[in-house]
Amino acid sequence: MSIKLRELIRNVRACKSSAEERKVIFKECALIRTSFKEKVDTGLRHRNVAKLLYIHMLGYPTHFGQMESLKLIASPKFIEKRIGYLALMLLLDETQEVLMLVTNCLKNDLKHKNPYIVGLALCSMGNISSADIARDLSNEVIRLFRSGNPYIKKKAALCAIRIVRKVPEMISDFIEPASSLLSTKQHCVLVSGIALIIEMLQLKKKTASKFRKLVPQLVRHLKNLLLAGYVSEFDVVGITDPFLQCKIIELLRLLGTGSSRASEEMSDILAQVSINTEPSKNPGNAILYECVQTIMAIDAEDGLRHLAINILGRFLLHRDNNIRYVALNTLCGVIHTDTSSIQRHKNHIVDCLKDPDVSIRRRALDLIYALVTKNNVSGLVRELVNYLSVTSGDEEFKRMLTDKIVLVTEKFTPSKLWHLNTLLSLVEIAGEVTRESVAANAVLVVGHNATLQPYAVHRMYSSLKKQVVPSEALRRLAIFLIGEYGNHLVSAEGTASANKNRNSESKQEKFVQKTPEEVIGTIKYIISRPTCTPKVKAYVLNALVKLSTRFSGASEQELIAGLIKKYTSSMSVELQQRSCEYTRLLELGNEAVKSKIVSTMPTPEKLIRQTEKKVGEDDDDDDDDDDDEDEDEDEDEDEDEDSEEEEQDTRSKRKHRSTKKPAKKTTPKIEQKAAAAAKPA
């Protein structure tokens, strides 16, 4: 007892719970399955398959229906064929082997007298044919190009698109038929023919030379569309067939790139379209968008280019978000050729950066990055950093923004202080999303410029204290700087120098000289927080042992020694090892040796670029090996371990290296030790 499709849908919709729905569906599936097994053709097969399609759309498995759809396609009745082809398109795709069985049916239907049946076959072929079917039936399709019926011609053209996509070798077979399609007046055939040519050009650029002779024809078609007046059939808010216009302009773009003669032929009509098209509604803007893209891609003269950029400028000011998005997108593409004219719109673009819509923000960011020059870098970066501090939530966008800011600062830096300031601000504001290289580069800049060292350490110290939950990057950077340059924190000259570099306009407070107890107290506080990771604790131990030489008082030495000793029994092997070795070092009492070990770190020469390299990929020998060599001759085994620790420390910070420096000469013993130390890192 088979029910109508409508009944089934009504029953399913009436179900109150998904369990009930499953019951109804399974019952119906069982009925359908039994009816399929019957030998006698009840004439209800198409209804059953229609029900099966509905069940498939709800998401249930319906593989048993595939063979049935093939039977339906082979039937001579139109209504069965129709459902059969629909089922074919919904249930099957080109990856299934069952599709091969359809080839013969398709061939017969393509030769059918009835144009609707031919249409059905072409439709299915165009949507799901595989490469094999495409190869077998391409001749039929080419034959249908010459049919008198525009309905069939357009379907054949679109089918051909799929064929050339699947079997690019056949492109040459379709060049002549495609060109002949353009000599018609029928819009639908034109649209399909142009789509086919565009596809061929995109797959095989060399065909452009064969199609360039069509440019005058295309220009004529476009002109007719512009001057057509009101044609009710194709009219969309006063514009005649915007789809066809867009397609023609797109094809002109592909034909005009690289050919000055073709570009010349089309400049007039492009100018006409740009000026006459109504920009107040969406179809008009779609055409203008296409036009602008074409003008920027071909060898257009300056007047035309200026026209295009003006249009884009108008787009940027539009209220409609879609149009602004599209303008930003296009400007990104043309920024390299016309930078100066786009600079005028810089302010609008920066405003777009603050738009609540994330799509617009991303486009604006890309564009700003491309716009930055030596002159406007400080202003733009200040805007970007300000924006970074107010943006929240979108993690990925924050990361992209920080990456871009870092890239820009590396390219154009007016002064070292500014560079340092920017990097430090990045770590303070967005430490969670900054890469390792940001902190590492900050250390590098500080290392190279002794005058900036007090400023850096004071600033990081204040940030560390001020922030409630400082990010990991901030903690590590601050602790490293405190360890290296802690003497500046507690000296008067250091504080004065820091205050000199302080930007008096910004809201930074004046730096105050600290006492050693204060500094050690801060460090103790950091290490005791539950949010402190083992890595940060390792940094802290390093900093403490360095401070033992920077701070001279006896009470501080006791405090430091006490703090370090606490970790001799830590569960982390790393911390335990460091703690034991540093304690031993402090107990040794040999001041000369100690000061040499924990002296200021040598800085690498080059900035670390943001690359995709992972940890351990580039284990270069670097500058430290030289120092190790010197120290090795003087000291015994223990100290060697310490220097390895320092080296390990720097290795863990210098994860990315874009340049391979030639390996400095090292003794084999050092290299072995370096390899051994680097392995656990």
Place this chain on the structure above:
Amino acid sequence: MIHFFLLQNRQGQTRIAKWYSPFEHAEKKKLQAEVYRTLIQRPSKYTNFVEFRNYSVIYRRYKGVFFIICCDPSDNEMAMLEMIHLFVDTLNDYFVEVCELDLVFNFYKVFALLDEFILGGELQESSKRVILDRMALIGDFEKKSK
């Protein structure tokens, strides 16, 4: 080219799904869910274009149904928006004040209409009148052949 065309309602149920590129069955389900999640969060004032994986998704909401086109990023987004509008217009004329229930009960007719409108991921016919005439002709032919 258009990779897929979806009609989803506000609750995330896909009413019509037409795929022009091959995807695994499981992947299709995942895509539908992901697209729904991305779109439902966006307020109406935002752009109608979203960057989704390495495709471009263009959508518009008409009376509680999202019309979604997923295409290559190099396609003209605004022309796609116009396509959606033309499709909705045609549906409206065909079903006379179309509503979501029409899409559910007459899904095979919607598919037939879509097949007259887009083929192989490209626009086939830009004239509403031609599409409707064709649908009427095919309907008559079907009745006669019964």
